[in-house]
Amino acid sequence: MTVGGLTNTASAEEKVVVAVSPLGADSNLYWTTAGAFIFPSMQTLVGNDAQTGKYDNSQLAESWEHNEDFTSWTFKLHPAAKFSGDWGPVTAADVVHSFNLHIGEDAKLSGISNFRKMEITAVDHHTVRFDLPNPTPNFLFSHAGRGSLVIYSKAQFDAEGLAGYEDAPAGSGPFEYKGREVGQSLTFSTIEDHWTGVRPEFDEIEFRWVGEPSTRLAMLSAGEAHAVTLPRDLQDDAAEPGQKVLSSSEGAMQSTMLFTGQFMNPEAEENRDARTYAWADQRVREAVNRALDRDAILEVLYGEGVRALPVYTMDPRFPGFSEEIAKGFDDAYGYDPKKAMALLAEAGYPDAFDNPEIPLVVTSLAGNPEFAQMAELVQAYLDVVGIKTQMREQDWATGNTAIRGFTADFVTPMRNAPVRPSALGVQIFFTKHASPHLDIGDPELNDLGGKLISETDPATRDEVLKAMFTRIFDSYAHIPMATVPASVVVNGDLVEGWNFPGASSSGLSHYHLIDLK
Template sequence: SKAQWDKEGQEGFEKRPAGTGSYRYAGRQPGLSVSFERADGHWKGEKPAFKELVFRLAREESTRLALLLSGEAHIADLPRELQKDALARGMKIYSSSFPVDWMTVYLGGQYYMPGDPAFKPDVAWTKKPVRQALNMAINRKELLSTVFAGKGTLTYVTGWSEKSEGYNPEWASRFDKMYGYDPAKARALLKEAGYGPGQLKFKILAFTEPGESEGPQVAESLGIYYKDIGVETEIQVLDWAKVREMFRKKAIQCCMWPNIISWRPSEEWIRTSYYSKSPNHHYENEFVDKHYDALTRAVNPAERQKIARTIGDHLFEEFADIPLFWFANEVVANPKVVGEWVYPGLAAGRSTHFHLVKPAK
């Protein structure tokens, strides 16, 4: 807070930053851990069951599993392929109450604002039939089953869940006809756009992040699906920081990339991903900018709902990207320590509301 900064400066902020949560900062070991302690006498009356909360920083997935199994950690974020190992050793999965993450494949180079020098008309997916073809080439049911162990639901428009402002239930009923798996239709759409077998080539970028280990597997699956419709692909594994730099600098016309992103309100998601003045550049045009500006000025709930749905409808009709799946957040915990954890997941991070973690009885 400003009052604390004026009184204590940087040193005071480092020792005890101001906050309102039911856990307060207690210290850290740089690169290793961050510690919190229960804020007794909390202004809202919250009293977490556990007195201390320590976040161990462990980037390697196998390290997180080892910490959990050894008892050095009681809750861990593990990829799906390691969850089964933890379950076999008596651990338990806790899931968020709502879907919190979605996976979408983004298509670089969709910069349709008039006069944008980054727009290259020779990028294949600037043609709408190509975007639809790349959607219809994917067997989403198979992909969900094989890579994600069936844990997920379809995403119809990137970023919109049923709880989102502007969600249109018609997207679900129309999805199969417009986006559903149909390799023959995909080949016909490519032919309509002027691409015969072997004539369309591009890169698929893949990266991994904690809680997002499936990127390379999804990239490989996409390569197989696209080969089946006569498209040649090259998979390139990069650091997330490099991929982000490329799309922020509008230097990613070469490529598509799958990404997992956490839920946020519709207005914020539109600003983040589709508004031309955002630092991110996924798909942008005058239509989206005009309606986003209107959304930011609207206060009437019905009007806001209508505007947000108009933007979502536009993205759906234009095949702006390749929406795949929604996922609940999952963590693995030691049931001898953690008895219950009910949390929504819809907040600033995937795992939230740590004050609701209950001890085992």
């Protein structure tokens, strides 16, 4: 049997070692973590194709359907799906049980608050239905690589309680949990004759938590690890002795620099917006974008395989993508310092502004060490065209506190990872409808966002999204930077390749597709 295009591979012979940064939470109870790492032994309801990242049935749901207004979603489970360790078949009761665990008071998963507003019903042994309070066309995102819900065995819980999960959670994936050394490693063994027909080329896979990137690089060079994650500034060093950098088939992250405050709201309260700041003038916002040599910046920050991003949260995998915007990016946003200086002169910058100085946040975020350097490079280019800047060092938590308190008066880097469906992302980062503290205050965008909430016709939603992205693009409402693939460095003597789509929170997945030499 094969599922979702996955096929049998060669017989297993060895253990694969993957060295990565330590997790934020070392726990077998997925819902108590931030959701950055789904065990290869566990499964969600919906899969992602390894090459395209599109939703597929390679996980527990054989098929799914929704009602006309997207408020009810029904999933039919693969009838052959079963848990490891003789814990029996995967049924609708397991999904309901897992759902209730994930919405508990100890849940820390991002986005889990939305699940608490839903109702779940086991329709029959292999069918489960989610009833939602609002239309949710993007519901599959939560059940795929984003991993808001992974499925645990109810039979194991009934027999052993949470202690059973903490000791050795049964999963339905092609690997079986073997054990962990807290703070050091986590090991899984390959399952013979797995219900999907998947058969990795190796007997075991071990994840080692190694904090220092230089140590991970040394492990790779010494043949102690098959694959490691490395900051991009070390990847060139890894390539010198013949190692290989492998990238996800699709973008795993989008990065941007956001102007904060309700700078496009003509009626915003003075203490809640940035209308007294220079970027309230569209000519200044365009000048900021024209001042940047993105090709040079992205080469320094990310190296090869990175694409300039026309509009933050727009992605060709999701509705709303505009080929017209993508093709017009160079003309509208291309590096042109003379044009930037002309726009500033037209706007009367700096004398016409009470606050001509633009604060740039220098910060770091786990998984994005390049953010501080991004701010420094942007400052250097803005300085050339005469834009006054202030470098403001602050940690991520301090910046978020200011943004959520409507006191932010700076330009800050932001990431979108895994890449959200466009309809969700654009609402979060530009309107009042999902995250009001990030609302830029544009009445047109907020009106379009309101239509998007109630509209269920796919074609109409696509047009509304295109209109939103066009408005963001034309008004220079942000500083879009890059679409970035996830990357892993492999020992070229041990690993031939590895296909993964970059659809998970960590960027890595599809461990069964690691191709050994």
